[in-house]
Amino acid sequence: MTMPVMEPDLDARVLQTWARAIDEGPFSSLCWGERIAFDNPDSLTLLGALGAWTDRVRLVTTVIVPQLHNPAMLAKALATGDMLCGGRLTVGIGVGGRHEDYHAAGADPKTQTMRGMADRVAVMKQIWAGEQVTESVRPVGPSPVQAGGPPLLVGTIGPKTVRSAAAWAAGLAGTTLDLDVAKQNELFDVARAAWAEAGNPKPHLATSFWFAFGSPEQARGQVLRHLRRYLNWIPTEYVDAMAPTTGWAGSEDELVAVLRRFAEIGTDEVQLIPTSSDLEQLQRAADVVARMS
Template sequence: MDVGMTLPVMEPDLWAAEDTLERWARAVDEGPWSSLCFGERMAFDNPETLTLLGAAAAWTSRVRLVTTVVVPQLHPPVPLAKALATGDRLSGGRLTVGLGVGGRDEDYRAADADLATKTIAGMAERVAAMRRVWAGERVADAVRPVGPPPVQPGGPELLVGTLGPRTIRAAAAWADGLAGMSLDLDPAEMAKVFALTREAWREAGRPEPRVTTSFWFALDDGDGSAREQIHRHLRHYMNWIPADFVDLVAATAGFAGTPAQLREVLDRVADLGADEVQLIPTASSVDQVHRLADLLV
């Protein structure tokens, strides 16, 4: 099983040092990690995802770049297709695009996007439009089609970001796999989602899907500080949810423990058949990347 690392794009102190993201990207690229991941929010203080994609392509040369996730309804589909094709070009074909409907109305309002498109069908329509762009079809009355053509034939790998059965089954028609997320590292729930994904792809007559999952993590040496770190992170990140509910989630969310304990968790997820796990940091120190690299060698 591959293990990827997510950039700390949702951390409140991200911009305390201007080179934080570059140092993280280079550390991940130089280590044993399979992918460098980052997600999208609009009404938040994280970096703009498509701009970051170009920078990440320049900062790295080996790891796969994974958006976890982009909400296509927040963007006009043709410019989004052009931006992602450019990212695929700049990275030499290393781009995987996670796509999701998104759970925050405020992001739609901030992007002046139509809330009526916040549906599974709305996402699928935009995927179809992007596929036409990547295939070189003329999607506008223009002398030339919208380019550049992506390096990967037909466009970058597309993963659906969801845990919902309806979305998984619907996405089997167009996605290449699953960009999953585990709130509480429940093995039974993960196994259920993985099995549902593979079943949906078989029923749709599609090739075997790529199955990935992710979870928050915080490291400590047995002193209990890791759980508090996750709590602080979720209070900041889940700012659209009532604080009392966030506090309940934070009590069991993600992984809080030592590197050795994390290795045991990764082994259990591998036994469930995941193709990749993407770790999500809950602090901005790049030391975490170096500290965990030894687990993967």
């Protein structure tokens, strides 16, 4: 389950209530994403709070963009987060799709590439291994609880990106807009082959999609409102055109059927993304997941 971090009018009470409900529920992971030029909470600050608010569930960033951060400081922050949550952290990373975030963070848009991301991953892995990457008396710490650092998942929907990440990632933290299971399985097959060719264990295969419970008109309206807010860098007419087929909207039985189709292709985890901060939406999703267990 993804935290409603992209919803309006958030405060500490809402975030804490969601985090504790997710932790106490049937979910495998608690996820949250990163944006800079938006009024969402800072991802790394929130990581510390989530470590304190939860005890069981894995914490998964979906996704952080390493090029928006100094790699040593990012490695330090993530290692601290891994320490605070007792080794429950998984780090989904991606190149990001918004130039405005690069500009807002003072980052070079020319680094918005897989090479730019891989270079920063290499630095973070050196730091997590206890190596000194600069001339200093002591290396950058603390050491993460998980040996070698938190597992890394690559956020992507493209086969070229998947293949290039096989050398350093533990799997995928992808997304599907139209819930095309066959197309998702094609990407999973690319990952399976790339990881095997690299001599690595089979990849963790995760995907995600937006969801809304309710009558067809009500639920689709909720998805549309969320997309208009979240996809604010895309012209509204394009968002409106894609909204009817983006994400999932419907009843509990219909979501169970969708999740079972993803399970049939070997999906290890579906990371549901809420389109509202209403706790009823979270509870209905929890009821669905409990039925799947």
